[in-house]
Amino acid sequence: MVSSAHPLASAVGLDVMKNGGNAIDAAIATHFALAVVYPQAGNIGGGGFAVIRMNDGTISSLDFREKAPALAHREMYLNADGQLDNLLSTHGHMATGVPGAVDGMFALHQKYGTLPMAELIEPSIKMAQRGYAITPLAAELLNTKQEEFQTHNRWSTPYHSDQNWQAGDTITQPDLAQTLEHIQTNGRNGFYEGIVADQIVAEMQSGNGLISYADLKNYQSVWRKPIIGNYRGHQIISMAPPSSGGIALIQLLQGTEGYPIADWGHNSTKTIHLMAELEKRVYADRATYLGDPDFVDIPVNQLLDSLYNQQRYADISFDKATPSELVSAGEIPSSESPETTHLSVVDADGNAVAITTTLNSSFGNKVMVKGAGFFLNNEMDDFSSKPGVPNQFGLIGGDANAIAPHKRMLSSMTPTIVTKNGKLKMVVGTPGGSTIITSVYQTLLNVIDFDMGMQEAVHAKKVHHQWYPDEIRVETDALTGSVETDLEQLGHQLRMTDKIGRMDCILVLPDGRLEGGADPRGDNTALGY
Ligand code: DON
DSSP, rough: EEEESSSSHHHHHHHHTTOOOHHHHHHHHHHHHHHHHTTOOOOSSSSEEEEEEOTTTTTEEEEEOOOOOTOOOTTTBTTTTSOOOHHHHHHSSGOOBBHHHHEEEEEEEHOOOOOOOHHHHHHHHHHHHHHOOHHHHHHHHHHHHHHHHHHHSSSOOOTTOOSSTTOOOOOHHHHHHHHHHHHHHTTHHHHHSSSHHHHHHHEEEEOOOOHHHHHHOOOEEEEOEEEEEEEETTEEOOOTTBHHHHHHHHHHHHHHHTTOOHOOTTTHHHHHHHHHHHHHHHHHHHHHHHHOTTTSSSHHHHOOOOHHHHTTTTTTOSSSSSOOOOOOOOSSSSOOOOOEEEEEETTTTTEEEEEEEEEESSTTTTTTTTTTTOOOOOEEEEEESTTTOOOOSSOOOOOOOOOTTOOOOOOOOOEEEEETTTEEEEOOOOOTHHHHHHHHHHHOOOOOTSSHHHHHHHHHHHEEOOOOSEEEEEEEEEOOOHHHHHHHHTTTEEEEOOOOOOOOOEETTTTTTTEEOOOOTTTEEEEEE
């Protein structure tokens, strides 16, 4: 089964498995297909993370996160008065980190692939050449982005339109098809060197961008040891730094395990109060301690230590909310030496892969590389550009996540695999910026504690707290009126929001069949055979 953000991309992945490919082959093909039919987040100009569990129980995870260019520096987004210029870190050429996605797909393929890479890229080339019909949601989104596309591009991209886009309109992408062909013929060097590198560097030079030939050539994805934890008899396998997802998720689950939330009820006052109190503390730790492990010493073992977390949560009161200003990062004695997309795949042999990948904002920095036909990320905004000043997701941070040349920016992406008694149980993940961690957390609770099926768990309304701003974000209709009033009486501020997350998940049912969970908040589709 493949669950991804777009029906055409899920179909590409499914075909790969029908033709004898494994889950990783299917995930790679789906990733390239998303770069064609889901350009707001599917990408070759961005980066991400993959968590893998093969059916023999071996686990691994790949970091293909973007890196700061060599010319990046700590104060690059501050103006003359020392104020942060959010526009520079989110829009246009300067916002872009060195893309990791293409290198990541080749690294995955080298370790696990069984079909030739050329075969996995081929369907995407065809879709880029022949065109694809856009969905109603895509038309709506594209119509809101026209002005930004015009502001940030010197030419008319295939996504420009003078009239409103309509559902069913066809978009062809000849430049992108050619770029994919370069990659198909020349492997990872087809992107990081040669004509595509020329096009990227020329694009950078046209708009104060910093990415150089050397930045591209030297980019390397990194195999990292997955973060592992336990929750009510389940093993949780998730992403290590530079994603904060795995550590934060395990911290939240540790804080939840001591409480009978199934008895309290899904989205009940007490359950949400507990989640919000845990989240404030976990996001405070995130802001203080987490960053690129190649640059900062992250106290991973302490943050995952059950005694540390027990003490950390000891001041949680069930009578009132703790104001965020009274919450700070836990004390660790000494330091140990808007748009993303997720796809989940399980093959017939039980191999599983979870990939979350992103351009950061919807369509990244809005710049399409001229001649090469793909959008660039604006991942640099995930750094903490000024201590204590929020980024586009309202997240704050400090030294651990400050900008430095070649450094990877901290992420919230949380591709996660769950096993029980040594057997695969769930593959989970979602976009949503800072809400990714808490969406994955709630989805695990929905299945494990609230006994929901996969689709129901994905569908269920979500809530979110991230320490600052001091508010619980509540999806429309998530809570009954009385739960809202009760939470306010406990001292929580509530802020209503339209949609949280776009999950793509797979659950292994007790009889071995697979249940997909594809988020109705988007065009997400799970297909199996
Ligand atoms: O890595 C991160 O945490 C962010 N760049 C993810 C962005 C995101 O999920 C936007 N999607 N809605």
